[in-house]
Amino acid sequence: MSADVSTISDRVADARMTTARRVLLIAGILLVAANLRGALTAVGPLMETIRRSEGLSAGQAGLLSALPLLTFAVFSPQVPKVARRVGMERLTWYALLTLAAGIVLRSVPVTGLLWLGTVLLGMAIAVGNVLLPALLKRDFPDRVAPMTSLYSVTMGVVGALVSGLAVPLAGVLPGGWRMALGCLAGLALIGFAVWAPQALGRQAQPVVPTVDAAGAPWRSALAWQVTAYMGLQSFGFYIVLAWFPAIMNDNGISEENSGWLLLLLQVLGVTMSAAIPLVANKMRDQRLLATGGSLMSLCGYAGMLVAPGLAVLWAVVVGLASGICFVLALLFFTLRAADSFGAAALSGMAQSIGYLFATTGPVLFGALHDWTHGWSLPLAVLMAAALAQAAVGLGAGRALTVH
Known part of the structure; x- marks a missing residue:
């Protein structure tokens, strides 16, 4: 006993x-x-x-x-x-x-x-x-x-x-x-x-990956789709972060109110980051979310171009969309990998190329604005990037694993 x-x-x-x-x-x-x-x-x-x-x-x-x-x-x-x-x-x-x-x-x-x-x-x-x-x-x-x-x-x-x-x-x-x-x-x-x-x-463990973790992502079409999705969403996010207040200023909104709108945009993004993984986990795949969030971004950018007076609405739309796309990009690193080393390799590849591409966004956007003295062409480029992101999301959102 x-x-x-x-x-x-x-x-x-x-x-x-x-x-x-x-x-x-x-x-x-x-x-x-x-x-x-x-x-x-x-x-x-x-x-x-x-x-x-x-x-x-x-x-x-x-x-x-x-x-x-x-x-x-x-x-x-x-x-x-x-x-x-x-x-x-x-x-x-x-x-x-x-x-x-x-x-x-x-x-x-x-x-x-x-x-x-x-x-x-x-x-x-x-x-x-x-x-x-x-x-x-x-x-x-x-x-x-x-x-x-x-x-x-x-x-x-x-x-x-x-x-x-x-x-x-x-x-x-x-x-x-x-x-x-x-x-x-x-x-x-x-x-x-x-x-x-x-x-x-916990010492470094001699785990044998189920795939060639270091090389597999670079040879996988699926990994390149995840990478493109990561890069395009980062491209759009950093442009918005850098230039959204300036666009609002040029449309008659004060610097203070533009700052508050940018804060609102970011807060809504964080809110979606909390909810979307829980929703995505219950879906058969994430194509609808990946493409839908991208098209939602496109609608927000288009609204900033054709109806800038509705600034609060576009801040809400872009904020919600950015949260969806950002957290999905993170989630793809784990959902599309076979094991932890595969996730690290995929994450390393996607973030390397994605962030390198993202650095060009604010610079290109500003250069186009300086060249045209307006926001139409820069926003059109941003909309094209969102459309490309929606197309890539159809591939990255599939329930497959990188091999």
């Missing part, structure tokens, strides 16, 4: 330990996600202040904004290879420490460190971008959709909060913009501490 009681007690203790580890893993994943946008979104509102402080030209400021995306493009394909050597947990842990170092270096008043710190934090964020879908595929195979919802919402909320608080913090902190950006290192260090049990308690 006492032996039975002892066995039951041991099982209860093991169950509690397993639950505690799982909660700690989820907390760690969400803290990693919380660090993937703030270091980037904080720069935009402070850019003019940084320009004046550092004596940057408009071109240099544009390069500073694009540098993290260029770093993603270069470094993302290398992440799966490194992860297979050192383990996904260890590499994620090192990335959080590198992120903290990059944020601090970016804030130090020494010539060149602004650029070096930006490159380092871009490399660190690339690791998190690529490996989070792979970790979800491996550790939550039956809960990929809700976990994707959780981490994408965390990214969006923290990114929006940091963006909104950047200027007020720069105004009250003794170091100005440097301290406002530098304090984000604290969030990275918290993530580093919480992730430590994962990195130290």
